[in-house]
Amino acid sequence: MKNALPVTRAENFADWYQAVVGEADLAEESGVRGCMIIRPWGYGIWQRMQELLDRRFRETGHENCYFPLFIPLSFIAKEAEHVEGFAKEMAVVTHHRLKMIDGVLQPDPDAKLEEPLIVRPTSETVIGAAFQRWIRSHRDLPLLLNQWANVVRWEMRPRLFLRTAEFLWQEGHTAHATAEEAREETLRMLEIYRSFAEDALAMPVVAGEKPPHERFPGAESTYSIEAMMQDGKALQAGTAHYLGTNFARAQSIRYQTEQGDLAYAQTTSWGVSTRLVGGVVMTHGDDDGLRLPPIIAPRQIILVPILRDRPEDSSVLEYCDSLAAELGASSALGEPIRVLADRKPGRSVEKRWGWIKRGVPIICEIGARDVAAGSVTLIRRDRARQGEKIDFTSLARGEFVQRAPALLAEVQSALQAEARERLRAGIRSDLTTLAAVEAYFNESDDSESFRGWAQVPWARPEGAALDSVERQLKALKLTVRVAPLEQAPLPGERCLFTGAPAREWILIGRAY
C-alpha cells in the first residue's frame, strides 16, 4: 500500500509525527534552536482553537489584556519555589545595543542593562505586580484576566509543537477573596479545557490533580487534562493551578475585607498552548497524514476542480465556485461552513493528496462528468480508504449540499469516538502489583509498540516515601499523570508502591 507519508506510525511514531507536521504544512524548523515557524495551515488550526477558547473565557467573565514580554529579574526572584522551578530555563536580556568591535557585531559592553530582563516563561510575577496595585478592596475581587501571548522556556529537547523554546499560549490569571472561590475557578477552567478538548478537538482526556512532585512551581494544587496519544503516551494538554496565597504573599497582593481587615488574595493561573496542535496530530493522524476534526479545521470542505486544458474547464470552475458559495451560505456544527475551491494551478491528483495530508474533513473532486451529471465526488478524510484504495462517494449536488452539515458532524463524532475508545481501552486497571506494572511497561525491547496507562491505588505518599516512588517510576520511564477527578470505588485497596491503605486511584504512564 502506498501511503501519502514516507513512514508509518507503526514503523516509527516519532518520525511519523515529524512527517505529518512537515507534510501537512503545519510548521517547520526556523534555524533558531527550539523555535518553529508556524505555517498558515498550522496557524489556522491554532486560531480556531483561540476563537473557541476565547469565547468560553469571555462567557465565564474573563477579560483579555496584555502584559510585557520582559520581566525584571527582581520580579522573578520573589517567589522562591517559582524561581527554582524556572531558573534553569530562562532567556536573559543583558544588553540593549550592539556594537561592531574588531569586525564582529556583538553586545556593546557600554550598553549593559542595570538590571537584566528575563523573557517571560509565564507571567505570574508581572501580573501579580499589577494585581498588587489594582486590588485594594474586596470590591475589586474577583479579578478575572486572560492574555494570549508567547512565552520562552529554554527547553533541552525541543520538538515541534510539543516542546518548543518559544510557544504561543493563553494564560489566565485570577484573584479571589476566598480559597473556595479560587478553587472553584481553578476547577471551572479545568472543566472548560476538558470539554473543549473533548468536544472541539475530539480529543478525550482525563482531568485530574497532579501529585505534589509534579506541581507547578509555587502552586498549592495543580490540575491537568491528560490525553492519550496513538502510541499510548500521555500528553499534558492543559493545566490549571490553585496558587493559594503563595504569590499574593510574595507580592503583597492584599485587600481590605468587608470587616475592614487586610487579607491576602487567593490566586489562580491556567493555560493551554500550541502543544494542543501536536496533540491533535498524534490523536487523529493516520498514515496518510493529518485528520482534522471539522470544528477546528481551517477549511472543512475543499473542492478540487479536475481540469484538462479543454473548453469544459471553465464550466468546471464555475460549478466549483457556485457550489462553494452555496456551501458557504449554510452552517455546520453551529458555524458557517468553511469551504474553499482550490483554483490554484497544478495537477488535481497532487492537490488531492495535499489536502488529504493536511487533514481536510471532506475533499471533493469536481470534473466535467460531475458538471454534466450535476453530482459531486467526495472523500471523507476520517475514512479515506477502503482497503488500499481511496473511498470515493458520488452524490447528487443538491443532496450533497443538504447533507454536508450532517457529514461534517459525522466526521467530528467519528474521530471523537475513535479517540475515546483508544483512551478507554488504553487504561489498564488490572495491573495490581508493581511486578505486573513492570512487566507491562518493560515487555519486549520494541519501544514503538503501544503502551497505555495503568490505573493504580495510591496512598498519597510524601517526603522520603514519595522520593522512593519517584525513583521506582523513573526506572520504568513512568510518571504519575493525574489522580482523576472522577474516581472509581476504592474498596480496601493498598497503595501499589507503599502498601499503605490507598486514598485514591492514580494514572501512571509514559509521557511527552
Added chain:
RNA sequence: CGGGGUGUAGCUCAGCCUGGUAGAGCGUUUGGUUCGGGACCAAAAGGUCGCAGGUUCAAGUCCUGUCACCCCGACCA
C-alpha cells in the same frame, strides 16, 4: 546540559574511510504523448557541500571550533 548520529540541488540522499572535474532519484521549467484512483518520453535549469578557522600544491573528503536538527539520558506546557 552529558553520550551518539546527521548537515551536499527545492526534497530524499550517494560521494568522505583511501584528498585530485559536484552526483542520483523525486520535484521544477520547456516540448510532446497521455489523462477522473499519485502517467510516460525527451531536453533544460538548478549547489559559496551548515558556518568559521586550520593542514595541504590541492579539502565535500583530514583536523579544530561553532550553529542547527535527530536519537538516548537529565529538564519540561
